[in-house]
Amino acid sequence: MHPLEKMIKEGEHTRQDFKFFLNDARKIARSLAAFANTEGGRLLVGVKDNGRIAGLKHEEEEVYVVEAAAHVFCKPVVKYTTRFWEYGGKTVLEVQVPKSNRAPHTAPDETGKHTCYVRKADENKMASELEIAVMKITHSAKPFTFTINSQHERLLEVLRRWEQTGDYDLKELSRQSLMTRKECITALAGLIASGTIQTPR
Structure with missing residues (x-):
């Protein structure tokens, strides 16, 4: 099986997205930033949502859109590599984005506001405050060390009480844990990044 066929057969998922064509660098910046902020991934340009290979219409223009998305609209800049695949007389552009150690990356939303x-x-x-906090730890090039302190123990006790319902919000969690919102997010991020707990719903 051709490598391109194999990739397309996977369908769209967390690490793969199909694009029929590229004409909006701001929109593509969101995809590049999202891949870099999560586990990395690839865009296959010239492939329709249903997996049908349409091929590139304007090769140079679409390469330029990717470059503008990564270098102009993503903050900080998102690294990527490109590769062209030839299949059935048509050309498909693969844009590969690695997981970043400079996350969080942002890109303009529909209003132009930079968003993670x-x-x-x-x-x-859009990433939540907690997801951004975890990202800053797990995507950092610096080694991560974590020691459970009294704040974490108090937070874990509240989480254990809530396990039966699984229904709470950050404001209430902060109140019951006797923390500020910022302290609660920082503590949760450390517990999640260390593998002590899973990401709360």
Whole structure:
């Protein structure tokens, strides 16, 4: 099986997205940033949502859109590599984005405001405050060390009480843990990054 066929057969998922064509660098910046902020991934340009290979229409222009998305609209700049695949007389552009150690990366939303995005299933979603805090730890080039202190123990006790319902919000969690919102997010991020708990719902 051709390598391109194999990739397309996977369908769209957390680490893969199909694009029929590229004409909006701001929109593509969201995909690049989301891949870099999550586990990395690739865009296959010239492939329709249903997996049908349409091929590139304007090769140079679409390469330029990717370059503008990564270097102009992503902050900080997102690293990527490109490769062209020839199949059935048509050309497909593969844009490969590695997981970044400079996350969080942001890209303009519909209003132009720079926003942090992550990949969830086959979509780009705005990251929560907690996701951004975890990202700063797990994507850092610096070694991560974590020691549970009294704040963490108090937070874990509240989480254990809530396990039965699984229904809470950050404001209430902060109140019951006797922390500020910022302290609560920092503590949760450390517990998640260390593998002590899973990301709360």
